[in-house]
Amino acid sequence: MRYEAPTSVEAATELLAGGKPEARVLAGGTDILVQMHMDAIAPELLVDIKNISEMRQIESLDDGYRFGAAVTGVELMDHANFCRTWPGVMDGVKLIGSLQVRGRATVAGNVCNASPAADSVPALIAAGAIATIAGPNGRRDIPVEDIGTGPGKTSLENGEILVSFFLAKARPSSGGAYQRFTPRTEMDIAIVGVGIDLTLGDDGVCTHARVALGAVAEKALLVEEAAATLIGTKVDEQALDNLAAAASAACRPIDDKRGTKEYRIEVAGVLARRVAAIALSRAKSAREK
């Protein structure tokens, strides 16, 4: 096995495009190394991206935030302003692994590992996060919901690498939240995850919403029908009931060792209500400021 630690994005994509089919990108290693220990994968080339300075930055820009693919969960948790601006995203980030794991793990790794149950993914989708991808043919921007295509599979082409995420400046009076359900309180994999972002108008009516579900399909889902149940309402009981029904209806889960189909569908609705209530209260307190 070959280990490379390039210092530029271009060098990284060149290595990855080099024709080795069993090449992997190494960021925190909290998924890759475990999979190697379990003999699930045996990469011939590991490309460590932690020496690429562009990928280590958290930047506050005029039009939003950009953070690199090698930024760890703890680095985001320690960034007070980012945390204040994107509490919904941070709800998800703070649920990745344990504190020790988050000390190494990156959001980009969580996204590219492409588990349908990844905690940061529904939160990023709800927040409208855009990923910048670099490859042999240059760079392109895609929404996070277009990255995962199925368990362990992404839309990234050979030689492509996720460079950074961009979160456009949050609308006034908006709030986001993410919650998951796991049988254990920690160190567990979501049976259902729900991320919701919503924006209130001056009259308290929801003008914009995004609802994303994790662990209920082959990939995290952006559910426009569920968002539609909130837009134009004051996110009252009736709206929440409609949201719950729409969230449940969007699920197409499987029965597996982690949960039954029936259970995931029901809990998706229960959780959607709870998450919307948190997002609403965050949006209201954002409006008061």
Place this chain on the structure above:
Amino acid sequence: MGLKPTPYGTAIPFEEKELKFVGKNPTERPDAIEKVTGRARYAADYSLPGQLFGKVLRSPHAHANILSIDTSAAEALPGVKAVVTMDDFPDLEVEIAAAGELMVNFRDVTRNVMAREKVLYDGHPLAAVAATSNAIAKRALKLIKVEYEVLPHVIDVVEAMQPDAPILHEDQFTKGVDPKPEKPSNIATRIESKLGNSEEGFKKADVIIERHFNTKAAHQGYIEPHACVANYTEGGYAEVWTSTQGHFVFRSQIAKILKMDLAKITVTPAELGGGFGGKNTVYLEPLAIVLSKKSRHPVKMVMTRDEVFRATGPTSGTNTKVKIGATKDGKITGAQAELNYQSGAFAGSSLSMAAVTVFTRYDIENILVIGHDVTCNRPKVAAYRAPGAPMIAFGVESVIDELAEKLEIDPIEFRLTNAAKEGTQTHFGPKLGPIGFVETLEAAKASEHMKMPLGPNQGRGIATGFWFTIGNETSSTLNIAEDGTASFVYGTVDVAGGSRAVFTQIVAEELGIPLESIRVVQSNTTSLGFNFTTAGSRGTAAGSMAAVKASRDAVARMCDIAAKIWDVDIDEVAWEDGHARPAGANVGDFDPLSVADLAKKAAYYGGTIAGHAELNVVGGGPGFGTHIIDVEVDKGTGAVKVLRYSVIQDAGKAVFPDYVKAQFHGGAVQGIGMALNEEYIYDENGIMENPGFLDYRMPVASDVPNIDTIIVEVPNPNHPYGVRGIGEVPIIPPLAAIANAIHDATGIRLQDHPMSPPKVLKAMSEL
């Protein structure tokens, strides 16, 4: 247990006396600093020069005939030094022996360490490789070609009992049935335990409740995977460093499996990273020895977590039926239970032990208990902390709770009305001696916990447990050094419960010297006489009996030296407070002699000072406990949150009270985990789907609340300090306590374990 009681056993009677060390918390735990700094040596930490790495090839099928095994390609791989299969192990006849709390049959043990005719479960070993690196060993495993004929399999206990079920052993005919059945069966044994006439008892009852319960297999979940290093030396000797609860019993098992003389095998127990009954049987050791013999190198073997789950000791999954009748004033008149217990691939579950604990907490005149030990295509079950008892207590204590509710009697009062006490006739034979069950119930009733108010969606549950304390062979030596410091060599493996601290306290108490002057050291199999495994809650109870005997032996020797120095009769020397003193005024005016004084002169007066114990300990005091739990149920998701937990248990005498509490905590936590989320999950091919801690959901710290404890002390009359075993009782009540609390919170009664969120939510929706 399984051993016949001996008339030649030793029980040193309880003596009430003022105590200086026993019953107080020492400030230092001898093994603590090494453990928290990472310097303690566990089996996987041992390495020998030139050592190879051994890996095991395991069956990918639940049930299959082995048609052929071709190891030639693996043997040809550079770096591979030895490959072994069944051909490297002698076949063994049926021979039953005790291994901890469960019995083993050597014909089966040898087949479990290395499959012979068939593979019987996913993970069953069928070859092993020793190579110069782990990576080469793993590559070699892939080169071994095995031809299988896959057979139909059976995982579930009830399905395995059906007449048309796939049969694991064609030569297994149900024992305990007369006449002998004509057809082989997965039911290895049927047992029955009876008192009075249960049917007559039910006739006197005003209310009778009958319920069926199912529990899934759960693993002990010790943090340390099985590991060993073996070295087979010139002259036919074997040395093994391993992770075990009983090095002497491991030595016996190795000797049988490899047909070696016991004296040619030395087993050294490493620091143990948890066992809970799961490290009473050999898995890797015989393979490592034979690989070492073949390769002429030491061989190290360490299991992965996946291997631990697939091929080592879970407890039985069970199907049980409980029927209890009571009068309207709350007196139980009759009780029946049926216990169907998985034994895994080979016969011999914890059934026989579980069967005797079923109703033993209660004074009931009419009892019938029927049990079946059932083979199925799963790893052979191992003992797990009060083996088999939590599952049947789940049934019995749930039905007791339901009876109390129906009769509108407080659940603690209902239990008090029926509680076993000294003189109660058990349904398995003996009458109970002095026990502290009523005291635990009274203490529960009076506890602060019972006064705490409950909020919405919250409920409280009560359940109780009983377990034995076994005695068995126990040897130890106390050596007094020339400077008067003492080293105590013990042979009951410290299974991380803190034996070393406890033995230090006992020796200090007996000798009258400070704790700091005593060092307690683990033996290997050559430094002491035989010691039975640390099992059956015997570690402190039996081990401290040997410490008392060895200490008193050394004291007698020191009195003998003093008598010689003073030139008086030995009866004229008394031992007090760490000194030999003249027994009375007329003996003469001699200054007291300290241990150090005597040790300095010992050589001249006949030789070194030592004390020995080579005992078969008897008279273990049974343990009883009562648990109280408060839960909150999330109505939307079915998640059960444990809010408060109290363990109240009779310890006889708590030698090191903080450790006793730690045992209460540990047992309760394992019980909570088992109750809520832990289960073996199999796919339709009989392959385990969750062989890792991610999906085998043991609780993490934040799943468990602070656990309150109340130590009740009703001395065991057959122990010099009144000690009872305490390690196992606290895992028994949690399943039932949680089920009862969930009922109190929601109105549902769960009879299917684990009580995981989907089950709770479904049951609530059906209410």
